[in-house]
Amino acid sequence: MSVAGIPIRIHFTFVLFLVWIATIGSGFLWTGLVLAVFACVLLHELGHALVARRFGIETRDITLYPIGGVAMLDGRPRPRQELWISLAGPMVNVVLAIILALVLLIRDGALPSFSLSLNGSSFLGALFVANVSLAIFNMIPAFPMDGGRVLRGSLALAMPETRATQIAGTIGQGLAILIGLWGILHQSPILVLVAFFVFLGAGQEVSATITRSFLAGHALHDAMQKRYRTINSGATLEAAARMLIEGSQHDFPVVAGDEGEVIGVLTRNAIAHGLATEGPTGYVAAHMRREYKTAHPNAPLEAAIEMFSQEDPSPIIVLDDGQMVGMVTQDNLSEFIMLEHARQQGTRSYGYTG
Numbered sequence: 461m462s463v464a465g466i467p468i469r470i471h472f473t474f475v476l477f478l479v480w481i482a483t484i485g486s487g488f489l490w491t492g493l494v495l496a497v498f499a500c501v502l503l504h505e506l507g508h509a510l511v512a513r514r515f516g517i518e519t520r521d522i523t524l525y526p527i528g529g530v531a532m533l534d535g536r537p538r539p540r541q542e543l544w545i546s547l548a549g550p551m552v553n554v555v556l557a558i559i560l561a562l563v564l565l566i567r568d569g570a571l572p573s574f575s576l577s578l579n580g581s582s583f584l585g586a587l588f589v590a591n592v593s594l595a596i597f598n599m600i601p602a603f604p605m606d607g608g609r610v611l612r613g614s615l616a617l618a619m620p621e622t623r624a625t626q627i628a629g630t631i632g633q634g635l636a637i638l639i640g641l642w643g644i645l646h647q648s649p650i651l652v653l654v655a656f657f658v659f660l661g662a663g664q665e666v667s668a669t670i671t672r673s674f675l676a677g678h679a680l681h682d683a684m685q686k687r688y689r690t691i692n693s694g695a696t697l698e699a700a701a702r703m704l705i706e707g708s709q710h711d712f713p714v715v716a717g718d719e720g721e722v723i724g725v726l727t728r729n730a731i732a733h734g735l736a737t738e739g740p741t742g743y744v745a746a747h748m749r750r751e752y753k754t755a756h757p758n759a760p761l762e763a764a765i766e767m768f769s770q771e772d773p774s775p776i777i778v779l780d781d782g783q784m785v786g787m788v789t790q791d792n793l794s795e796f797i798m799l800e801h802a803r804q805q806g807t808r809s810y811g812y813t814g
């Protein structure tokens with residue numbers, strides 16, 4: 461399923477959740493309400509995605525989980541953009557709540573009370589309460605809630621992004637502790653769980669931003685390997701396996717013929733997979749990736765970190781005028797971050813002693 465060209469995924473736990481609701485709840489109406497609330501959550505995520513699109517950032521997908529939705533953006537917005545993208549979601553719920561309130565006012569002459577009793581006539585009332593709650597809950601100023609991003613985006617208008625993230629992260633973790641304590645006092649396991657995720661989310665967001673700050677202002681050529689071995693596409697997997705053992709390199713650029721043009725990348729996993737399926741006499745050409753990551757040596761290093769993922773840790777081939785000049789692996793990046801961290805600690809202590 462996709463909306464506005466954005467794939468919508470439903471996490472399997474969400475289906476389990478619906479089955480569970482149907483068995484414990486009062487049947488049809490209750491399940492219908494849960495589905496309606498999730499339609500509102502979907503609209504909320506689409507709010508984020510469509511505003512992001514206005515800034516030229518596409519959304520990889522939207523996934524619905526039992527505790528809410530997640531829109532995965534295909535890039536990192538600037539602080540001012542982040543402010544608007546984050547506000548867009550809760551705003552969708554505010555608009556939905558206003559529409560429902562008007563419908564209810566016209567129909568009943570009054571707004572529903574904020575109690576979640578459910579019968580046929582209070583279906584819209586319950587949906588109204590759900591949207592008000594979604595707007596308020598998401599505006600809690602704590603990562604990974606929208607309110608946390610709104611806070612960071614606003615702070616970042618007046619200070620560096622790293623500092624803004626640290627402040628927003630600290631506020632978020634403080635709030636998480638309060639939410640957790642409240643949950644324990646009121647014996648609400650769901651609140652304790654939410655607090656736990658907020659606390660973790662805030663920590664991750666802060667460390668990711670600090671990591672990125674070490675890369676800021678550097679280009680790919682600052683972190684790339686210049687001494688590396690390539691392998692010929694006509695070589696056997698046995699030869700590749702030997703190269704893997706003899707050196708510390710995990711992935712090999714594959715070259716065709718003598719002119720040395722890179723036509724693919726042979727990863728460590730591909731060598732192992734090839735040996736298992738075809739044996740040592742298999743050719744490198746049959747097991748290399750023909751589509752591999754490339755970048756220019758002057759490209760910003762911050763962009764490189766986004767190119768690695770759990771599913772695809774293969775290296776970036778650095779090309780200048782179509783000619784390979786280096787290679788950046790995940791290990792390069794972590795070493796670069798480690799050294800940059802050490803350098804900045806060094807300059808900081810010089811500052812104090814000098």
Ligand SMILES: [Zn+2]
Binds near residue numbers: 504505550598
């Ligand atoms: Zn949101």
